[in-house]
Amino acid sequence: MFHFTLRKVQTYRWKPYVNKGALKSFSNFRDVGIVQVKVMRAEGLMAADVTGKSDPFCVLELNNDRLQTHTVYKNLNPEWNKVFTFNVKDIHSVMEVTVFDEDRDRSADFLGKISIPLLYIRNGEQKSYVLKNKELTAPTKGVIHLEIDVIYNTVKAAMKTMVPAEQKYIEEEPKVSKQLLQQNFNRVKRCIMVLISYGTYINSCFEWESAQRSIISFVVFVLVVWNFELYMLPLALLLLLVWNYLFSRDTTDTVRKLYVLSSY
Numbered sequence: 456m457f458h459f460t461l462r463k464v465q466t467y468r469w470k471p472y473v474n475k476g477a478l479k480s481f482s483n484f485r486d487v488g489i490v491q492v493k494v495m496r497a498e499g500l501m502a503a504d505v506t507g508k509s510d511p512f513c514v515l516e517l518n519n520d521r522l523q524t525h526t527v528y529k530n531l532n533p534e535w536n537k538v539f540t541f542n543v544k545d546i547h548s549v550m551e552v553t554v555f556d557e558d559r560d561r562s563a564d565f566l567g568k569i570s571i572p573l574l575y576i577r578n579g580e581q582k583s584y585v586l587k588n589k590e591l592t593a594p595t596k597g598v599i600h601l602e603i604d605v606i607y608n609t610v611k612a613a614m615k616t617m618v619p620a621e622q623k624y625i626e627e628e629p630k631v632s633k634q635l636l637q638q639n640f641n642r643v644k645r646c647i648m649v650l651i652s653y654g655t656y657i658n659s660c661f662e663w664e665s666a667q668r669s670i671i672s673f674v675v676f677v678l679v680v681w682n683f684e685l686y687m688l689p690l691a692l693l694l695l696l697v698w699n700y701l702f703s704r705d706t707t708d709t710v711r712k713l714y715v716l717s718s719y
């Protein structure tokens with residue numbers, strides 16, 4: 456599962472950079488240049504949904520900067536045609552482009568990833584990249600088409616080489632807590648036991664274990680069937696939840712009192 460923080464994206468029309476971009480790289484002392492990425496399309500992506508389709512979107516990462524495209528729904532050959540611009544702080548940095556499948560109910564599913572060193576980029580060249588697995592050790596299904604331009608100041612880039620590289624902060628995936636898992640298991644177990652106890656009690660009402668209780672149950676059953684309306688169903692569930700809450704609170708208070716008495 457993947458979790459990441461994305462900042463607001465500003466898109467531009469595709470305009471190849473000229474040499475004057477190198478002069479602009481002096482505007483910020485910390486930056487050595489800029490990189491412009493055009494995410495055009497992908498082909499033959501992996502099907503992540505049961506319908507045999509995917510809802511793909513791209514996430515572009517350069518050090519600690521992250522941007523993303525919009526989602527193309529129900530498509531294995533999406534076209535994004537979006538342009539993004541990053542400030543380059545180290546010309547030795549590596550750009551990562553990851554394709555995910557959007558899932559509204561849970562975290563995005565991984566579809567493929569590529570890694571491109573900035574020094575290996577040829578300006579103005581439209582290139583196809585085969586998507587790889589998370590570790591970038593083996594190819595996976597799908598190809599992504601990009602066009603990338605890198606403009607940087609060679610003097611500042613050389614000076615920046617002597618400075619330690621920027622540390623990349625990675626958000627760790629939340630680990631499964633044994634305590635939380637045990638709490639959820641106990642909660643489900645209690646709900647099942649309550650349902651079983653209710654079912655046993657209702658069943659005993661119609662087995663005439665107690666004549667008085669069975670007669671009352673029969674009368675209540677006839678009245679409910681005769682006067683049943685749809686609004687009574689959520690009302691009954693609400694009353695059941697209230698009764699369960701009051702019963703559990705009384706049980707907790709009793710346990711606390713017994714604990715206090717036993718401590719003396």
